[in-house]
Amino acid sequence: MGAHEMFGQLLTWTPYLLGGFALNILISLVAMLIGTGIGWTLAALRLSAHPRRVRVSLILTEFSRSIPTIVFQFYLAFMLPAEILLPFSKTIINFPVWIKASLALAIAVIGFTSDNLTIAMDQWKKGNHNAAFLFIPSWTSYALIIVMASSTASIIGVSELLSRCNTVINATGDTQLMLPIYLYACLFFFCFCYPLTMLMKKISRTLAKSLLPKN
């Protein structure tokens, strides 16, 4: 296979692969939203005045830190039904498999948010608003880690970028395409993560500098 032909193939499949990557980002966003919501509650409990609430929150945080997301993904894929009939009505809620992947990844986000938001909220209460804002760049960096972890959703059959690469390889029946197409997928991740990482580094540096005169 010549280089020309190979690039032709990659170009033909690009829209399909981009659709897969969009699903990676969607899975990650949903995971971040759910995880941040629950993590926020845990962080608020950790700062509460009742020692019992603090202890419960700490135990839950510890759990969410220790659960391996891949195993939990499998757990949800096998244990959650594909659709749920709501009691007392005829509404059926569909549980597509990508949502299960999001839920599993959200577990890791809960632990992260609970830990980091506790610090940020503490700083905010003390009036160090800029120090509290440091949560935003570290949240975004964590979101990028989740975007990369979302590729494990392919194991439970979500049609995201990595599993679409495999679909393309099977469809073309061309094993010589394997190396280029996986490298191409790496490029997707890099082009998405690199600029954002650089931006977040810059923001946190600016925030850190603004903190220095105060201290």
Added chain:
Amino acid sequence: MKRYAVFQFLFNILLFCTVGHLSLCHAQAVSAVDSSVPAAHSDRLALIRERGAIIIGVKTDYAPYGMLNNAGAPVGFEHDLAEDIATRLGVKLRKVSVTGSNRLQKLQDGTVDLVLATTGDTAERRKIATMIEPGYYASGVTLFMRPDAPIKNWTDTRSKPVCATQGSYFNRAMQQRYLMDLQMYNNDRDAKLAVKDGRCIGYLFDDTAVNNDLASPEWRGYKAPLPATLNTPWSIAISMKEKGTEFEQLLGDIVADWHRSGFLQEKEKSWGIPPSKFLSQTDALWQKMDDDGQPYCRRMRDGQWRAECRNQVFLTSADVGGLAQLGLWLNEATGINLTPVYDSFDRAQFLHGLVVSVFLTFLCIVCSLLFGWIGAVCGESGVFLLAPLARCGATLGRMTPPLLSIYLIFFGLGSVLSKAWGISLPAFAVVVGCLSIYTGAGVMTAILEAAAAYRLQHPDFQLRFTNAWQLARLASGSVTASLINVSKATMMASVIAVPELLSATTTIIAERGNVGVMMNILLLVFLALVFVVVRTLRYLEQKMLVKVA
């Protein structure tokens, strides 16, 4: 995988004690008994003798087990067996044609004395008929596929469209076990055409029927390479009322003799059926002799066959001893099927998976630390080319999902290497390498950041292999976090068939169908594993910090 050989050997020694102990328990539970056990009188057998003929329900629509020949006469593998039963009883044979849906009905209303018609020995059927043990044949489920289908094993079918026919007893189980997307057709003709048109990747059906299709010219080139699963023995069925009578015992003895004499394998061969694994294994078991010269498979005091020779699915806790008794009792009482606890094969598989996972975790942690440390020293060295290369490598390493790099190296690079030089990459090493590069890049970044922070107070600090310990206090937190994360990621190895815990679990689920139990065990075991890793790393971290300070 040669590298597993030593490993496997050590593991087997470890396991030997437990398994050895179990078989002792069995030996105690089943002490030797006379084979002639008095059984209850059978009205049906008396009727057959009086009539001078036995009426047997057989199939005529399931070639070559039961079919009509060119002259329109019913013949087949099962017809030969029916013939033999009549001969042994010294009566004439009358055959009645039955179908899959009416065979047990005809038994209940007394139209036939017994049914010999590809009847699988399932729990549902045991509620309405007496199934004779041992079974005389067996079938399993396989996937009938187009010649170009890429499916290599059952797990490849996950979330793929698979054709099936409505009402097959295995549909639900297969859907649950392999998470396939079943498309139900009304009959097997439609399902097979759907396969032909590529509307689904294959047709899920009885391997005996599929093998027959594969032999016909219409389906030339089609294939069914997956090993048959959910294997179910075929049994002779008699009326529910005849349970525990001399009729049941007589038929059981006849089938046992078929296995012992090799009669079944002989008939299988004469009908041109490919040799079945079930027959060769079952025949070997029934031909086995005890040390005292008696057959290993013989009737025990209660008139039942020795537990090991019976259909394993229907054993109850009263039939076995030891751990197996406890496990089966729990299953009967609560429906919790803890196969890795009481089944020695599942236990071996699960423990092996656990050992591989622990080993994988350990190696990943060590290699990640090593890569991070060496990478950081190179990145700080200021050496022309080496330093920027190390830094670029870390950035790339951190921004490539480890699962993607496993695919990239194992399949992408692997296919190029095997084509050019015939080298094949070892799966275990690829996983350790890829996970360690990803985590090592994180460790390296943490060390470099710590070095930058340390330089604020010690401007002449230059990182070398020997003085990295000075950064321990600054770097240890994020390094430990990275190492904990890699211990949670080792299950990725299952995608390239490394036999670790996750793949051991999915295999057991595939064979047993105990999804809930196995998933809970897996989650608990992994929680425990991560907990141990976290505690160990924190302990080592504290020790090191004390030493440094």
